[in-house]
Amino acid sequence: MKDWFAGGRVLYPLIGLGLLLMFDFFFVPNFFQFEVRDGRLFGTVIDILNQGSKVMLLAIGMTLVIATGGVDLSVGSLMAVAGAVAAVLVTRSDLPVPVVCGVALGAVLLLGAFNGVLVSLVGIQPIVATLILMVAGRGVAMLLTDGQIVTFENEALVYIGNGAFLGLPFTLTLVLAVWGGALLLTRRTALGLFIETVGDNETAARFCGVPNRLVKTGVYCFSAVCAGVAGLIAASNIKAADSSRVGEMMELDAIFAVVVGGTALTGGRFTMAGSVTGALLIQTLTTTMVSLNVSPAIIPVPKAVVIVAVCLLQSDKFRAEIGRVLGRKAMA
Amino acid sequence: MKSNRLMNQIGARLGLFTATTAAILWAGCGQQSKPVTGGPSASGGAPASTPGATKAGYTVGFAQVGAESSWRTAETDSIKGEAEQRGVTLKFSDAQGKQENQIKAVRGFIAQGVDAIILAPVVETGWEPVLKEAKQAGIPVVLVDRGLKVADESLYATLIASDFVAEGRMAAEWLVKKTGGKASIIELQGTPGAAPAIDRKKGFEEGLKEHVDMKIIASQSGDFRRSVGKEVAEALLKVHGTKVTAVYAHNDDMALGAIQAIEEAGRKPGVDVIVVSIDGVKGAFEAMVKGTLNCSVECSPLLGPLAFDAVEKALAGVELPKKTIVDDQVYDTTTAKDVIDSRKY
Incomplete structure (x- = not known):
């Protein structure tokens, strides 16, 4: 699978993640400690995978959107919508949980289609088109829950964010399923090529017979469903739908994960493996800061340093420059 | 305070929708406030069953932020309930999280000649002109749950808030x-x-x-x-x-x-x-x-009793301290069971 490496671009976030984990190994107590309890693994690394699942899902969806040259700012709010729909249905009706999740995902799918139509048919710039739902989506979620935090105890729904499957958090299974599905669709069919062509040169793609409007609408729908699954996880994890706060600023985390992962914001070639690595990098950073008890006021600074470093490594120009400087030194 | 955050959230998000509607409503009828008490005391006076009722017959305007959280709804209910109990005519206005609505509401109260105003300011700044108008009209203003910044502290009677x-x-x-x-x-x-x-x-x-x-x-x-x-x-x-x-x-x-x-x-x-x-x-x-x-x-959001105590003192010409601290209670596992049913928010 060439996608795994994507011409070396996945390498840099992986190096970043590796260095960070090495740092954690030496400086964070109990970081690599694992423990089996109730037939499942526990440990900081497992927490990172579990808590990082939301951004990983958002990043997978966002990768395809960004590959078409777009961006989806509404994912954080769509998380709130999915969580609110599920929480309201599960507390106020007797519908079985799979149906509840289906309705929640269906609702965000519709909203995703709205994004897609605005971008592909109406021709509104993606950043503006998705900004509409970023603002309005949360309003819808708040209306559904009357602006309150809706709590639930339904075991099946709680399982999504807290349960274990094969000894690992169930959230990981969800991430792998969505990622695997997306990989199959984009790498085993022509769809991936369509997406890259649309992102690279839309006019050329259209003349080649690529159904670019359909492709564009499709990626926004997919991104919305990813956000919906992330929203279900977020709600399930705290056994409550916190419409006003859930997923706040997470759209930016997702975009960051994609960019760090080596997919250019200009569209074209994309790598989902890079985005997932990027998402794990963010989550590991966050957990490291908290574990080391870095003062909340300065947490953004070390985060920024790591982000800048990885982004610089991604830049061909920067690497060439460094190579020249090092080469000159070697000669002298 | 959590409610403040929530207010900003809704102000920003829902406000987008309500703003236009609200603006039209306000433009149409500058004094969109409705009395909420059981009626003016003239209609038979305060019910005899309310021992807390002292003197009745004055009117108070209450400019609330909005109804964005259960905390704030509880505060509104507390003030409405206390007004009813004391036989005060209350004019209520919901600013839907927007300061301009609140300023209009306060102007409306002044025009209607209320005796006192209770204000839960949306933001800290920008209150000088309208508070000066209230002062010129001789109407004391009691602030609840949030403070505001004015150069001249005599513009309001007191602030009632938690510490x-x-x-x-x-x-x-x-x-x-x-x-x-x-x-x-x-x-x-x-x-x-x-x-x-x-x-x-x-x-x-x-x-x-x-x-x-x-x-x-x-x-x-x-x-x-x-x-x-x-x-x-x-x-x-x-x-x-x-x-x-x-x-x-x-x-x-x-x-x-x-x-x-x-x-x-x-x-x-x-x-x-x-x-x-x-x-x-x-x-x-x-x-x-x-x-x-x-x-x-x-x-506690249950500021009604304290607010009306302050209003009555201000009306009687008593000089109030600039800040009245709400007496917050500590609840633990031993006391929670007894009071949970009476919790309003």
């Missing part, structure tokens, strides 16, 4: 008593920079100063969010393991998240790890009855 520092101190004092002065504490701070987060941290530290064995082993921001509270507690419990004997959260939501993390770490919240938080929302009381949350310091 966040005191809340933090009360939480610390309760924890000292509960743990016998020895604990390793994880502190979950609010959003960095937010006034309640700063003050509740400060108060808590003040309360622990005398007790050298009360140690805060980690202090991280949970952003006032349940999900972040859980995530942070989860990570810190892994690092410090069984050393952690107490969790102090700046609001109930983060504490409720931390409780889940403690349970998942295989320890018993409320027993192995003592949990104390601030706000006193309904979910916190439910957790206290269950025994998973040990203590919550209330940040």
Whole structure:
């Protein structure tokens, strides 16, 4: 699978993640400690995978959107919508949980289609088109829950964010399923090529017979469903739908994960493996800061340093420059 | 305060929709306020069954922020209820989180010639002109739950609000008593920079100063969010393991998240790890009855009685202190059961 490496671009976030984990190994107590309890693994690394699942899902969806040259700012709010729909249905009706999740995902799918139509048919710039739902989506979620935090105890729904499957958090299974599905669709069919062509040169793609409007609408729908699954996880994890706060600023985390992962914001070639690595990098950073008890006021600074470093490594120009400087030194 | 944040959220999000409607409504009828009492006292006076009714026959305008959280709805109900009990005619206005609506409402109250105004300001600044108009009209203004910044403090009679520092101190004092002065504490701070987060941290530290064995082993921001509270507690419990004997959260939501993390770490919240938080929302009381949350310091929205006491004193010409501190109560597992049914928010 060439996608795994994507011409070396996945390498840099992986190096970043590796260095960070090495740092954690030496400086964070109990970081690599694992423990089996109730037939499942526990440990900081497992927490990172579990808590990082939301951004990983958002990043997978966002990768395809960004590959078409777009961006989806509404994912954080769509998380709130999915969580609110599920929480309201599960507390106020007797519908079985799979149906509840289906309705929640269906609702965000519709909203995703709205994004897609605005971008592909109406021709509104993606950043503006998705900004509409970023603002309005949360309003819808708040209306559904009357602006309150809706709590639930339904075991099946709680399982999504807290349960274990094969000894690992169930959230990981969800991430792998969505990622695997997306990989199959984009790498085993022509769809991936369509997406890259649309992102690279839309006019050329259209003349080649690529159904670019359909492709564009499709990626926004997919991104919305990813956000919906992330929203279900977020709600399930705290056994409550916190419409006003859930997923706040997470759209930016997702975009960051994609960019760090080596997919250019200009569209074209994309790598989902890079985005997932990027998402794990963010989550590991966050957990490291908290574990080391870095003062909340300065947490953004070390985060920024790591982000800048990885982004610089991604830049061909920067690497060439460094190579020249090092080469000159070697000669002298 | 949580409600403040929530207000901003809705102000920003829902406000987009309501703003246009509201603007049209306001333009159409500048004084969109409706009396909510059982009627003016002239219609038979205050019911005899309300012993709290003192003198009736005056009118008060209440400019509320909005109805964005259960905390604020409880505050509105408290003020409406108290007005009814005292036989006061109350004119109520909901600003839907927008200052311009609130300023119009206050102007409306002045034009209608109310005797006093109760104001819960949306923001701190920009109140000078309208407060000057009220002062010229001889109408005292009582502020509730949030302060405002004016150069001339005589523009308002008094501010009735909770003292966040005191809340933090009360939480610390309760924890000292509960743990016998020895604990390793994880502190979950609010959003960095937010006034309640700063003050509740400060108060808590003040309360622990005398007790050298009360140690805060980690202090991280949970952003006032349940999900972040859980995530942070989860990570810190892994690092410090069984050393952690107490969790102090700046609001109930983060504490409720931390409780889940403690349970998942295989320890018993409320027993192995003592949990104390601030706000006193309904979910916190439910957790206290269950025994998973040990203590919550209330940040009371029931400001009605204090507000009308202040109004009556101001009307009688009594000079009031510029700040009246709400007497917040501490509730714990022993007292929560008795009061949970009477909780209004």
